[in-house]
Amino acid sequence: MTAASSATATGARPVGGNARRSRAVRLTVRGIVLLYLALLLLLPVAMVFIRAFEGGIGPVVQAIGRPAFQAAFWLTVQITVITVPICTVMGVVTALAIARRRFPGRAVLNALVDLPFALSPIVIGLSLFLVYGTNSPIGGFLADHGITVIFAVPGMILATIFVCLPFVIREVVPVLREIGTDQEEAAYTLGAGPVRTFWRVTLPAIRWGIVYGVILTTARSLGEFGAVAIVSGKISGKTITLTTHVQERYEAFDIVGAYTASIVLAGMALLVLVGMQLYQSGRLHRGSSDDAPSSLMLEPVSTAGSRTGGGI
Amino acid sequence: MAIRVEGINKRFGTFTALNDVSLNVPDGQLTALLGPSGSGKSTLLRIIAGLETPDSGSVFLGDRDVTRVPPQQRGIGFVFQHYAPFKHMTVRDNVAFGLTIRKRPKAEIEHRVKELLQLVQIEQFGDRYPAQLSGGQRQRMALARALAVEPEVLLLDEPFGALDARVRKELRSWLRRLHDETHVTTVFVTHDQEEAMDVADTIVVMDNARIEQVGSPRDLYEHPANEFVMSFVGPVTRVDESWVRPHDLDILTEPTENATEAMIERVVYLGFEVRVELLRTDGSHVWAQVPRDQAESLELTRGQIVYVRPSKARVFSAA
Numbered sequence: 001m002t003a004a005s006s007a008t009a010t011g012a013r014p015v016g017g018n019a020r021r022s023r024a025v026r027l028t029v030r031g032i033v034l035l036y037l038a039l040l041l042l043l044p045v046a047m048v049f050i051r052a053f054e055g056g057i058g059p060v061v062q063a064i065g066r067p068a069f070q071a072a073f074w075l076t077v078q079i080t081v082i083t084v085p086i087c088t089v090m091g092v093v094t095a096l097a098i099a100r101r102r103f104p105g106r107a108v109l110n111a112l113v114d115l116p117f118a119l120s121p122i123v124i125g126l127s128l129f130l131v132y133g134t135n136s137p138i139g140g141f142l143a144d145h146g147i148t149v150i151f152a153v154p155g156m157i158l159a160t161i162f163v164c165l166p167f168v169i170r171e172v173v174p175v176l177r178e179i180g181t182d183q184e185e186a187a188y189t190l191g192a193g194p195v196r197t198f199w200r201v202t203l204p205a206i207r208w209g210i211v212y213g214v215i216l217t218t219a220r221s222l223g224e225f226g227a228v229a230i231v232s233g234k235i236s237g238k239t240i241t242l243t244t245h246v247q248e249r250y251e252a253f254d255i256v257g258a259y260t261a262s263i264v265l266a267g268m269a270l271l272v273l274v275g276m277q278l279y280q281s282g283r284l285h286r287g288s289s290d291d292a293p294s295s296l297m298l299e300p301v302s303t304a305g306s307r308t309g310g311g312i
Numbered sequence: 313m314a315i316r317v318e319g320i321n322k323r324f325g326t327f328t329a330l331n332d333v334s335l336n337v338p339d340g341q342l343t344a345l346l347g348p349s350g351s352g353k354s355t356l357l358r359i360i361a362g363l364e365t366p367d368s369g370s371v372f373l374g375d376r377d378v379t380r381v382p383p384q385q386r387g388i389g390f391v392f393q394h395y396a397p398f399k400h401m402t403v404r405d406n407v408a409f410g411l412t413i414r415k416r417p418k419a420e421i422e423h424r425v426k427e428l429l430q431l432v433q434i435e436q437f438g439d440r441y442p443a444q445l446s447g448g449q450r451q452r453m454a455l456a457r458a459l460a461v462e463p464e465v466l467l468l469d470e471p472f473g474a475l476d477a478r479v480r481k482e483l484r485s486w487l488r489r490l491h492d493e494t495h496v497t498t499v500f501v502t503h504d505q506e507e508a509m510d511v512a513d514t515i516v517v518m519d520n521a522r523i524e525q526v527g528s529p530r531d532l533y534e535h536p537a538n539e540f541v542m543s544f545v546g547p548v549t550r551v552d553e554s555w556v557r558p559h560d561l562d563i564l565t566e567p568t569e570n571a572t573e574a575m576i577e578r579v580v581y582l583g584f585e586v587r588v589e590l591l592r593t594d595g596s597h598v599w600a601q602v603p604r605d606q607a608e609s610l611e612l613t614r615g616q617i618v619y620v621r622p623s624k625a626r627v628f629s630a631a
Contacts, residue, residue, distance in 0.1 A: 182396035185363050186454075188383045189390035190410035190461060200409075204400040 125230025
């Protein structure tokens with residue numbers, strides 16, 4: 001990579017052999033990367049689409065029309081619609097506490113936030129089962145008051161929130177640290193209280209961190225399987241989400257049903273990503289000058305390419 | 313509005329930033345807090361602004377004890393070292409921020425912002441974003457933003473530190489003119505003694521969490537209270553036990569009373585002035601600053617034996 005780009009930089013000299021070699025290196029690197037992406041990302045996803053539509057569009061439409069699919073789809077949507085706002089608001093509040101406040105236990109809290117990343121979703125599911133199951137004190141207390149958590153939607157939402165908890169926090173904390181406290185302090189000296197400073201200064205400065213965190217949260221919340229599967233009990237028509245529906249259809253040898261649910265899941269994720277890209281490019285065209293931190297990966301590929309001399 | 317701080321102490325962990333600091337800044341003055349980095353000058357400014365809370369001591373603005381008053385209610389304007397622009401707002405919205413927060417009528421805000429942009433000479437950039445301005449323009453925007461709310465005290469933290477030398481000089485004299493027009497009590501922090509001498513009515517020299525001396529630029533230069541102040545506000549060379557300004561060290565070609573023998577090691581032409589580096593017979597090094605024509609008439613050259621005599625010297629008792 002370095003060899004290729006440095007050779008390109010000096011390659012203007014008419015030394016044929018050198019230029020030819022650097023071109024060969026560049027094409028080889030490019031080929032390897034494309035093959036890697038194709039084998040790991042493109043091919044599997046494409047195969048799902050191909051297999052789903054093997055028998056034409058009819059079976060797919062039919063599979064979508066089935067009540068079991070409809071129930072699973074709307075349950076997934078419902079869980080996501082509840083999870084995302086909770087994770088976003090609590091995520092921003094937690095991020096502010098970690099990045100802006102000094103209090104005893106801050107380091108512990110900071111480490112604790114990563115727990116959902118470290119734990120297997122199965123373990124998360126089982127641990128929720130232990131706390132909120134009807135055999136436990138908390139679960140029993142809630143059950144006595146008519147609230148069923150495990151094997152019901154509340155437990156599934158809890159599991160999804162648990163799994164999605166770190167995304168917004170981990171996106172927003174670095175942005176908060178990067179922008180520093182200067183702008184907030186400037187707002188204070190200009191007469192803005194903490195609340196107005198948050199809405200008018202801090203929030204606009206971290207909004208790209210939040211947007212990216214929300215996208216990750218949404219994608220994960222749509223696609224979560226392990227933890228949700230454990231606490232749901234997979235009660236047909238009641239606690240089956242799209243992901244568990246895929247598994248259930250697959251095990252019932254309903255291949256078209258499984259692939260149909262899969263492409264719907266993939267389609268929803270794609271929609272989220274495309275929506276983000278549109279939002280992003282809309283912002284670029286409006287010419288607003290604040291840059292989303294580069295860690296947010298949304299840089300147009302062309303600039304990245306031209307900067308490294310088209311190494312790949 | 314006058315500023316008074318009394319017995320301020322401030323520690324950050326084990327680091328003492330301010331050690332029993334008291335200071336009076338009279339109404340309408342332009343004052344510089346001068347000191348090396350880590351001397352506590354920025355902390356003192358931030359405590360006056362309310363951005364930092366002292367561990368003990370009091371801050372008064374006029375007659376009002378503001379020690380526990382948040383920065384929003386102190387009636388101050390603050391300019392940050394790195395300008396702290398609101399990056400997502402246009403220049404106009406940045407300047408209007410304080411007035412918008414105070415819910416002033418739209419027409420009034422518009423009028424005032426226009427006036428301020430003119431005052432700081434960036435009226436053509438009102439619709440730009442801070443990222444599209446140069447450092448000097450950003451600094452002026454920050455000043456306009458701080459002035460918009462008509463503060464009774466203007467505080468500037470190393471306002472020109474991040475600018476290149478030419479822009480710095482320009483903004484310096486501009487700040488001085490601005491102050492002469494508005495007479496708002498102004499305190500700015502700097503580690504550049506030339507900047508402090510150039511702009512301020514009064515200089516507060518700080519070192520090691522304490523105030524070493526307060527006085528006019530001339531006062532400090534001619535009557536420094538101790539070695540630190542003497543060496544910080546101007547060049548200095550040491551002759552035996554006394555401290556001498558290099559321009560107060562006479563160079564003579566003939567032996568005279570009180571003059572000691574020295575050999576010229578180096579003659580450096582710095583335009584108007586010439587720096588002469590000398591080695592004395594006891595092995596110590598001293599240096600002198602002489603005007604160009606004098607250096608030429610004495611025909612000072614390397615290796616020459618001359619006689620040096622301080623015309624003005626200070627001895628500080630060992631502290």
